[in-house]
Amino acid sequence: MRAKVTFYNEHTGEIYEEVERTLFIGKQPYIRDKNFIKVFVGFLVDVLEDRELGSGAWRLLLYAIQNMDYNSLRVYMVPEETAEKLGVTKRTFYNWVRILIKNGYLEKIATNIYRIKPYTAIKGNMEQTLKTEPDF
DSSP states (O other): OEEEEEEEOTTTOOEEEEEEEEOOOSSOOOOTTTTOEEEOHHHHHHHHHOTTTHHHHHHHHHHHHHHSBTTTTEEEOOHHHHHHHHTOOHHHHHHHHHHHHHTTSEEEEETTEEEEOSSSEEEOOHHHHHHSOOOO
8 A cells, every 4th residue: 555654843844755655554575675775885985984983873874774765865763762772872862963964974854854975875676686797
């Protein structure tokens, strides 16, 4: 079933974005490529060379990449929920977000909505990747 999802500011009612999504009623089908993500090498080099990032902010960035919408590069992260999932305090979550924004890995779009830096990661297709002939 297709449904329209609306992201809005609960205090002002301002609509940020409307997107269509497929909703599964009952048992959700098995999706083999669900967690297959292609990460750009340039992004990895930037992250690994970034001395300010640290392992904590890197964990949050990986969480954001795993949970982002691959069409818009946006991720919805509620501080309390995300901090709990990562096993840290809300204050630590905000510190990590501040570092990621300062260093250009995240951009704040609206309350709890962030955009991942372009050319970071894309949704992959394992079957297509395995069918591709190597160039060497």
